[in-house]
Amino acid sequence: MAEIVIKGVAKNFGSFTALHSVDLTIADQEFMVLLGASGCGKTTLLRIIAGLETPSQGEVWIGGRRVDHLPPRARGISMVFQNYAVFPHLTVFENIAFGLRMAKLPSPDVDRRVRRTAGLMHIEQLLKRYSGELSGEQRQRVAVARALAMEPDVILMDEPLSNLDALLRLEMRAELKGVLAESKTTTIYVTHDQVEAMSLADRISVMNGGYIVQADRPTEVYRNPAARFVGSFIGNxxxxxxxxxxxxxxxxxxxxxxxxxxxxxxxxxxxxxxxxxxxxxxxxxxxxxxxxxxxxxxxxxxxxxxxxxxxxxxxxxxxxxxxxxxxxxxxxxxxxxxxxxxxxx
Structure with missing residues (x-):
């Protein structure tokens, strides 16, 4: 079980408050999208869940365990970033295997996980190529495969498709949703793109000014906005x-x-x-x-x-x-x- 519970999480950067006592529960295996404009607090909240930022107040629980005092490696999470963060001097196989080798998994287990996740992301034919030779879309597939290979309780994604062109984003959205559903991983996905949010999410948390304005199913957020801001932000x-x-x-x-x-x-x-x-x-x-x-x-x-x-x-x-x-x-x-x-x- 990888339910995530955010309890009264706030974050101050000096005199600026980036998050105001946020409460949010994300069910096991749920795909939650944090949606909002730049500066709304969505990435700060993601980084706090990941352990890359320390909350000024509040608690973070994953799978019934309080984790806000733990380092990122002890939280059972993987992250996929906007800029891919793959190693260009390593092959695709070695990129996907990197975290597994750091965790000292036996070689047969490393090989099995790499080939399974490469198959999920349709990059098995690229395993011997160097990541620096790949297109942006292929590098993003490698980044997702590397995260999934760790078999995490939670996967966190920070605008992972924003560097792809419109057609590739459309293709990757559908594929990503299917892969994550198959992996049965709890997912938190940050984006400013409302189409991406509507198409991917089980639920959307619309954020503005450090607050969660509404957290609900995509159709409910669209048809019954809880606040004027949601109606003005969602829909094009x-x-x-x-x-x-x-x-x-x-x-x-x-x-x-x-x-x-x-x-x-x-x-x-x-x-x-x-x-x-x-x-x-x-x-x-x-x-x-x-x-x-x-x-x-x-x-x-x-x-x-x-x-x-x-x-x-x-x-x-x-x-x-x-x-x-x-x-x-x-x-x-x-x-x-x-x-x-x-x-x-």
Missing amino acids: PPMNFLPAKPDGAGRWHVAGQSFAGPRTGGAEFAIRPEDLHPAQTGLQAEVRVVEPLGPHILITAQVAGQPFRALLESDHTITPGEVITLAPVPDRIRWFDPETQKAIA
């Missing part, structure tokens, strides 16, 4: 937001239209661009830019003086300068508290 294009005024009867005036909403003192209307469609009645949008995206067109417009986007089927003919009417799908409308920025149930 992100959620649209419009001010709303109450009429006192549980309905809200939004850009000249009336919508059923929460019974609360204040609320902000939100809708995703793909949850809009042209209609006879709805929000009046003045089109500024039309971007063809193959099966869809992305409309950038103004609604009540606010920037607003709609993702529509490509068979709609819309031109810049046109005023169109967009109706939101009623059960896809979300509401946020303007003061707390949290979702209103």
Whole structure:
């Protein structure tokens, strides 16, 4: 069992607080993605779990054992870095075997593990080549194979695909998820790429300013963001937001239209661009830019003086300068508290 429990972990760098009393539980064999922009604290949290940083306060538990006082080698973890960190003067076989030899495993065990993980990563044909002769994608496969060969309780990955081009990232994402599921290893994966997070994760922890804003399944994070930040960060294009005024009867005036909403003192209307469609009645949008995206067109417009986007089927003919009417799908409308920025149930 390799459940990970983070209890009240904070990290200060002088007067700067990188993490604010973070609590998080990651189940055994779960694939957890820490997602956020640069500086949100995700890599700091990963480094604390790895033992490369010491928390200012709080505890880290792995497999029922407190490890925040232990060195990295005693935590039962392996890491895969953004820059691969393979040794160019060693063959692929020796790179994968490096940690196993340091752990003084018998040669037959080293050979078995190297060939098994090389097979998982489809690099068995490269075992005799020097790592310095490989492409970036091949070196990344070597780095993952080396981590898996240690048969760790936990594997930590810090933006491991960010140096690959778009097509290779797509291929490696699918392969990586399958390999890690087969290895039954608990995984924590750091990225700023929301597509990567949505496609890989069992759960996503969205981070901002040293806090975990929401930790949930990808579909839940996307459809029911717990805070305005999550709605604005997740999705490309992100959620649209419009001010709303109450009429006192549980309905809200939004850009000249009336919508059923929460019974609360204040609320902000939100809708995703793909949850809009042209209609006879709805929000009046003045089109500024039309971007063809193959099966869809992305409309950038103004609604009540606010920037607003709609993702529509490509068979709609819309031109810049046109005023169109967009109706939101009623059960896809979300509401946020303007003061707390949290979702209103």
